[in-house]
Amino acid sequence: MIKIKLMETLQKETVAELLELMNRVNYFETLKPNNDSFAATLKISSYAELQVMISALLKGSITLLQTETSGKAFPDAMVLVEMALQLLPNDEMELLDVVRRVGLNS
Structure with a gap:
C-alpha cells in the first residue's frame, strides 16, 4: 500500500513539473486552435512560390x-x-477572373 501511494505521489510530482515547464516555455506554438481543429501558419514569399509548392504536392501525389x-x-x-x-488561393483566383473581365471589356 505504501508503494502505491509513493508511486502516485511521484506521478503527481512529475505531472506538476511537466505542467510547470510547459507554462514557463512557449511550447505548442505551431498549431493554433481553429474551431474543432487546428491551423498552422506557413510562410511563403510570393504567389509564385505558392504555385511551386502546390505543384510539388500534386506531382508527389501523382508519383505515389x-x-x-x-x-x-x-x-x-x-x-x-x-x-x-x-493552399489554393481561391479568393485571389476570383479576383483574377474579375481583372480579366475588366481587361477584356476595356
Whole structure:
C-alpha cells in the first residue's frame, strides 16, 4: 500500500513539473486552435512560390499513385492532395477572373 501511494505521489510530482515547464516555455506554438481543429501558419514569399509548392504536392501525389504497390500510397497521396487543396488561393483566383473581365471589356 505504501508503494502505491509513493508511486502516485511521484506521478503527481512529475505531472506538476511537466505542467510547470510547459507554462514557463512557449511550447505548442505551431498549431493554433481553429474551431474543432487546428491551423498552422506557413510562410511563403510570393504567389509564385505558392504555385511551386502546390505543384510539388500534386506531382508527389501523382508519383505515389503511379507507383502504388502496397495500398499505402493512396492515403499518403490523399494527404498531399488535401494540403494542396488548402493552399489554393481561391479568393485571389476570383479576383483574377474579375481583372480579366475588366481587361477584356476595356
